[in-house]
Amino acid sequence: MRRIMTGPKVVLWLFIIVALLTGCRGGAPLTSWPGLTVVEDMVYVAAGAKVYALEADTGNQKWEFPGEEKKGPFYATPAHFVLDGQSTGVEEGLVFVGSNDNNLYALDAVTGNQRWSFATQKPIIAGPAVAGDTVYVASADSKVYALEAATGVGRWEFTTGNWVWATPLVADDKVYVGSMDHKMYCLDAESGQKLWEFKADGAIATTPTLAGDLLYFGAFDSKVYALDTASGEKKWEFQSGAWVWSQPLVVGDTVYVGSMDKAVYALDAASGQKKWEFATDGAVLASPAFAEALLYVASEDKQLYALDATTGQKRWRFTAQTSIFAPPALADGVVYTCSQDGRVYALNAGNGNQRWVFPRTEQ
Amino acid sequence: MSQVWNLLLQGMVNSLLFLYDVLAHNFALSIAVFTVLVRLLTLPFTLPAQRSAKAQQELQPEIEKIRKKYAKDKEKQTQETMKLYKEKGINPAMGCLPMFLQLPIMFAFYQSIVKALANTPLQMVSLGKFASPSLSQLVPLGSRFLWLDLGYPDPLYILPILVVATTWIQQKVATPPSTDSQAASMTQSMQITMPLMFGFITMSLASGLAVYFVISNVVGIAIQYFITGGGGLLPQRGKKGK
Numbered sequence: 001m002r003r004i005m006t007g008p009k010v011v012l013w014l015f016i017i018v019a020l021l022t023g024c025r026g027g028a029p030l031t032s033w034p035g036l037t038v039v040e041d042m043v044y045v046a047a048g049a050k051v052y053a054l055e056a057d058t059g060n061q062k063w064e065f066p067g068e069e070k071k072g073p074f075y076a077t078p079a080h081f082v083l084d085g086q087s088t089g090v091e092e093g094l095v096f097v098g099s100n101d102n103n104l105y106a107l108d109a110v111t112g113n114q115r116w117s118f119a120t121q122k123p124i125i126a127g128p129a130v131a132g133d134t135v136y137v138a139s140a141d142s143k144v145y146a147l148e149a150a151t152g153v154g155r156w157e158f159t160t161g162n163w164v165w166a167t168p169l170v171a172d173d174k175v176y177v178g179s180m181d182h183k184m185y186c187l188d189a190e191s192g193q194k195l196w197e198f199k200a201d202g203a204i205a206t207t208p209t210l211a212g213d214l215l216y217f218g219a220f221d222s223k224v225y226a227l228d229t230a231s232g233e234k235k236w237e238f239q240s241g242a243w244v245w246s247q248p249l250v251v252g253d254t255v256y257v258g259s260m261d262k263a264v265y266a267l268d269a270a271s272g273q274k275k276w277e278f279a280t281d282g283a284v285l286a287s288p289a290f291a292e293a294l295l296y297v298a299s300e301d302k303q304l305y306a307l308d309a310t311t312g313q314k315r316w317r318f319t320a321q322t323s324i325f326a327p328p329a330l331a332d333g334v335v336y337t338c339s340q341d342g343r344v345y346a347l348n349a350g351n352g353n354q355r356w357v358f359p360r361t362e363q
Numbered sequence: 364m365s366q367v368w369n370l371l372l373q374g375m376v377n378s379l380l381f382l383y384d385v386l387a388h389n390f391a392l393s394i395a396v397f398t399v400l401v402r403l404l405t406l407p408f409t410l411p412a413q414r415s416a417k418a419q420q421e422l423q424p425e426i427e428k429i430r431k432k433y434a435k436d437k438e439k440q441t442q443e444t445m446k447l448y449k450e451k452g453i454n455p456a457m458g459c460l461p462m463f464l465q466l467p468i469m470f471a472f473y474q475s476i477v478k479a480l481a482n483t484p485l486q487m488v489s490l491g492k493f494a495s496p497s498l499s500q501l502v503p504l505g506s507r508f509l510w511l512d513l514g515y516p517d518p519l520y521i522l523p524i525l526v527v528a529t530t531w532i533q534q535k536v537a538t539p540p541s542t543d544s545q546a547a548s549m550t551q552s553m554q555i556t557m558p559l560m561f562g563f564i565t566m567s568l569a570s571g572l573a574v575y576f577v578i579s580n581v582v583g584i585a586i587q588y589f590i591t592g593g594g595g596l597l598p599q600r601g602k603k604g605k
Binding site: 030031032033123125140162163165180182201202203205220221222242243245260283285325 | 482483484485486487488491492496499500502503
C-alpha cells in the first residue's frame with residue numbers, strides 16, 4: 001500500500017516544483033516594455049533583447065544591436081543625439097540606450113556599432129535625456145548621472161533615496177527627475193546640485209512634463225500633480241482611480257494623462273479640473289501623443305485609440321496582437337507604436353490604416 | 364475561476380503589505396509572520412492528512428501481514444488492505460486530498476510574495492493592479508534584510524542550505540520508518556532528492572521566497588512532531604523496548 005501512496009505524493013511534489021519554476025521565478029523574458037524614438041527618417045526601437053534602426057518610410061531594418069549572433073538584455077527607450085563634429089568637421093549621430101545589464105550604450109546612428117558604454121550599479125529602466133552636449137541617465141542604483149555625450153565621461157551624479165525608473169526632463173538648465181523614494185527632484189543641470197524637492201504620497205516612475213511655469217507628473221498614489229517649477233510648491237493635484245505611470249502631455253490649456261484605472265483624462269492645465277475622460281479596457285501606462293486635433297492613446301487592451309482631443313470621442317482604433325505599454329510617436333502624418341511582442345506598427349495618423357509592420361509577417 | 368484566484372491573490376498581497384506596514388517596514392518579518400498565519404489557517408486541511416498518515420502508520424504491522432499472506436496475489440492484497448482501512452475508519456485518500464486543497468493557497472502565497480517584491484516595471488504593473496490604494500504608498504517595499512536583498516537570490520547561499528536542511532528534516536519527520544525495503548529505498552531516495560532540488564531552485568529564486576520555505580518548513584516540522592512524533596528522524600515515541 002505504501003507503494004500505492006508514493007505515486008501521488010511524487011506527482012504532488014513535481015507539481016509544486018513545476019509551478020515554482022514556471023510561475024514564481026523572476027526570470028520572465030520580458031521585464032519591461034519596448035520604446036521607440038523617431039528621428040527624421042529613422043525609427044529607433046528598443047524591443048526586448050534588441051535595438052533596431054528602421055527606415056521610417058518602409059520599416060526596413062538598417063541595423064540591429066547587438067549583432068545577429070547575440071541576444072542582449074532588455075533595452076530601454078533610445079534617445080538620439082547629433083555630435084557637432086567640431087574636431088572632425090563631420091556631424092555624427094549617436095543613439096543612446098540604457099540596458100538591464102546596468103550599462104548605457106552609445107551607438108553609431110548609421111551603423112549601430114558601439115561607440116562607448118557607461119556602467120551603473122543596477123539596471124537602467126528608463127531612456128536617457130540629451131541636452132546640449134550632455135546625456136542624463138537614471139538608474140535603479142538610485143542615481144542620476146550626467147555624462148559627456150561624445151565620450152561617456154561622467155560629469156556629476158546625484159543620489160536619490162530609491163530606484164530611479166523615470167527619464168529625466170532637462171529644461172531651462174534644470175533637470176527634473178522623479179524617484180521611487182516618492183520625491184520629485186529639481187537639480188541644477190550644470191552641477192547636479194539639488195534646487196528643491198517635492199514629496200508625493202507614492203513612488204514616482206513617470207517622466208515629468210514642463211509647460212509654462214508648471215511641472216506635471218503622476219505617482220503611485222494615483223494622483224497627478226502640478227508643481228511650480230521655481231519653488232516646487234504644489235499648485236494642484238488630481239485623484240485618479242489607480243497608479244499613474246503615464247507621462248502627462250500638455251497641449252494648450254489641457255493636460256492629457258493615462259492611469260492604471262484604464263482611463264485617459266483631459267484636465268485643465270491651470271486648475272486640474274477634469275474636462276473629460278475616456279475609458280479603455282486596460283491600464284494606460286503610455287504617454288498620449290497629439291497631432292492635428294487627435295490624441296493617440298495606447299492601452300494594455302491591445303488598442304491604439306485616436307480620440308478627438310477636445311471631446312474625448314473615439315475617431316478610430318487599431319488593434320495590435322498584444323498589449324501596448326509603449327508611448328506612440330508621431331512624425332509626418334504617421335503614428336508609430338510598439339506592442340509587447342516587439343512588433344512595430346506604422347499607421348496613417350488620420351485613419352489608422354497600417355502602412356507597415358516590423359518584423360514583416362512573412363519573416 | 365480567475366476572479367476567485369485574483370481575489371485570493373489580492374487578499375494575500377494586501378495582507379503582506381499590511382504586515383509590512385505594522386512590522387516596522389521589515390518585509391522578512393512580514394513574510395515570517397504571514398507564513399505562520401497561513402500554516403495555522405491551513406491546519407484544518409493538513410491535520411486530517413497527518414492524522415490519517417499516523418493511523419496508517421499504526422496499521423503497518425497488520426498491512427505487512429496482509430502483504431505476506433497474499434504475496435502472490437496483488438489484487439487480493441489491495442482488496443484486503445482497503446478492507447482493513449474501511450474497518451478502522453481510515454480514508455487513505457485523506458493523505459493526498461488535503462494537500463490538493465491547500466496547494467492553491469500555497470501557490471497564491473508564493474505569487475503574492477513575488478508580486479510584493481516587484482523589482483521590474485512589469486512586476487510593478489502587476490503589483491499596481493493588486494495593491495489597495497491605501498497601501499500603495501508603501502511601494503516599493505524595502506527589500507533589504509541582514510545580508511539579503513529579498514527580491515534577489517541569497518548571494519551567500521545560506522538560505523538555500525537552510526532550505527535543504529529544513530526540507531530534509533520535515534520529510535524525515537513526516538515519513539514513518541517503513542518495513543518494506545522497496546518502499547524504504549524509494550522514500551530514502553525522495554528524501555535526498557527533494558531537499559536538494561528545493562535547495563537548487565532556491566539558489567535562483569528571490570530570497571524572500573527562501574525565507575518562506577524555511578519558516579514554513581520549521582512550522583511544518585513542529586506541527587508534525589506534535590502529532591506524529593519524530594517519524595523517521597527520531598526513534599518513535601512509545602516504541603522503545605519493543
